[in-house]
Amino acid sequence: MAKTPLQFSHNGRDVAIFVDGGTNLLVALRELIGDMTPKFGCGQGGCGTCSVLIDGELHLSCLTLAETIAGRSVETLDGIKDGPNLHPLQRAFADNFAAQCGYCTPGMLMAAKALLDRNPQPSRAEVVEAISGNICRCTGYEPIINAVLAAASGGRARA
């Protein structure tokens, strides 16, 4: 089957690739572009670790057909840091011990970024809601919720 040419913006950079019909965005990002930050967890939309932003909205890249993002803007964890400086959310995750094995972390960070981009001062309940599509097996979520709240309050620690 003929491959489809596909152009889109990947973390602000225009990319052009050829994809097989039915290729999902996660595979396109990892195998064709080499951006390994979105992780493959379940491949069924159940775990959230493949989360990316498409035109600023949170999406599960494993359930997104690559062809549907033609001309759109995809943002992954690889693109959120500012040069050598960590994004405030990344800094807050490190300061609050919000990662253990780290496999859920890329998805958690993108879900948190989607939240803070539209709501810079979320309540605790709003943070819980925002990450409710993401499964974490190690942290018990508490440090992740605290990290997002800390990032929202400008890095100041919360009780």
Add this chain to the structure above:
Amino acid sequence: MTRHRGRGIASVNYPIGMNLGGDPSQALVHSNPSGKFTVALSSIDLGQGMKSVTRQICAETLGVPVEDVYVDTADSDTGPHCMGSFASRGTHRVGNAVMAAAREARGVMMEAAAEELEVNAADLETDGRGNIHVKGAPHRSISTKDVAIAAQFKQGKTISGRGIFLVPLSDVDPETGEMSPATCYAHACLVAEVEVDDETGEVDMVRMDSAYELGRALNPRLVEQQLVGGAWMGVSHALFETPEPYYPEPVHGPRDFVEYQMPGPGDICPHDIAVLERPAPDGPFGAKGPGEMCANPVLPAVANAIFNAVGVRIDDLPITPEKVLRAIRAQGGARPQPRR
């Protein structure tokens, strides 16, 4: 429909490590010409922080900054043998092996420094900031980097150390069955408070309070992190997770994260933790380590809390709404027990 509150308690006396034929771990430490040190292990860090803790142990024993130590691990091709990351043995067994290796490497480092400073090695001390100097005379000093360079290029010495920590096989007394499976024990007590819905059988966690005695907490934030997260692994075992809900027919098992249930961020509750430190005589800097104990007491505490709430005793995990509801129906309704 009524939601019943119940409180349950569980305590655990937890052996550190295992003993089925002896329980060894090994470590190798060597300096690089840059004055930095590499620890070679094959133990696995699953996220519990073993790389951080062994790095701290090595730096503290060598007397160098923690930034000067790199831990290379998780590869049995390049690291010496380790029994593995299980049985809550990492900090204790691997930590002790790293300590022994670092102690031997420190001995060579001090000899090499003594040769450069033309003094007796016994008169030298480290300052923990990357320098070695004569006791009481900080100006008679040499950096660990210069010692490493001198050892390698002038003296022909390798600043390195080998470490093994072995808890030997404990034989079973044929008369009494007595044995010593572990050399030290950690302890914990956890109180779980739950709310049980007698119409749906659903169990919600309300709060947890716990006290953990785990030797010296070498990295208190990592200990806290492990206890917070591990408790939810325990809740998950108690209330949610099973690969074989309809054992022995595996075809009915869960196929994805919709059917394989785990707590989500909306299911968590407050958890107050007190960490008590009673250093273990044979632990590295007194550490035992939290390990699996962070999950273990949660399961019986939750089961006891459910009994306290509605009077049903479920002894089969996980305690799903279906099991709770069937048990409540079998006894003719919820029977809340006296609140403790």
